[in-house]
Amino acid sequence: MALAAARRLLLHAGSRLGRREAVDGARRFANKRVLVETEGPAGVAVMKLRNPPVNSLSLECLTEFTISLEKLENDKSIRGVILTSECPGIFSAGLDLLEMYGRNPAHYAEYWKNVQELWLRLYTSNMILVSAINGASPAGGCLLALCCDYRVMADNPKYTIGLNESLLGIVAPFWFKDMYVNTIGHREAERALQLGTLFPPAEALKVGVVDELVPEDKVHSKARSVMAKWLAIPDHSRQLTKNMMRKATADNLIKQREADIQNFTSFISKDSIQKSLHMYLEKLKQKKG
């Protein structure tokens, strides 16, 4: 309830701000963790995640992301969105582990509902989505990129991308898996999911997790030129085609959302899974010291 009220407030405040800045010509709105700028080619917004240090998808970040998308969807002048990060070297570290560790079942259920919500919005968006992957993109970070229509990645071998859930002792849910299969094919997905592979850029390109690699300083300009090509296609035919390609995958979750929330909640609440997450978080800490 509290979250729904916060969401209404944010949406309202955001739309007032958005309108005022549009009058000034600045065309920019921001929540705390998501910045949206609509400069550049007409009809294109750039959405930047800014939840330092690693753009983990906390409940607040997911909510702000979903609201920003909703606003862009409602703005009929926007036809395409470039999704990128403001955190140096990190696209997104994926779902926030602290939302899935040491909390209660009601929190897990609320969190998962919001993860589903963002995924459904992104994956089924009528807008053209291009990701400008300017950093590491594990698990939920990869999920965001996979929702896009085209993925441009910085060719920096320090950055990796993939669904690495099995390395954490958790399991990518069926809809993550379905989208992976749709993108890289059954055999590659089967192998990568079991091994929790994080692909460096050249391998990510080879297997099809990303569509194009460019030098790091060219990621944004390339994303813009890709966007220009997609904008040249009539919206109605592109949208109907996208819907035809993606609807069955999205419907598969829509028809069992509640069961998926229950599954997640009972899985993540298990002592053994909590222990795995604890060990993984400790490993992240030790990496520093």
Ligand SMILES: CC/C=C\C/C=C\CCCC/C=C/C(=O)SCCNC(=O)CCNC(=O)[C@H](O)C(C)(C)COP(=O)(O)OP(=O)(O)OC[C@H]1O[C@@H](n2cnc3c(N)ncnc32)[C@H](O)[C@@H]1OP(=O)(O)O
């Ligand atoms: C049967 C099945 C039924 C239902 C489903 C069941 C299961 C659930 C499936 C859930 C799907 C999960 C999806 C996910 O996205 S899980 C998250 C996976 N993410 C990762 O593995 C990334 C982990 N992070 C890293 O590898 C590195 O941090 C990264 C991103 C490469 C950046 O490295 P670096 O710049 O060196 O930064 P640090 O590692 O020092 O990190 C800084 C700081 O951030 C904390 N942190 C990192 N990642 C996360 C995260 N995902 N969530 C929360 N916090 C994170 C890290 O611990 C450091 O914190 P500190 O306090 O020490 O500063």
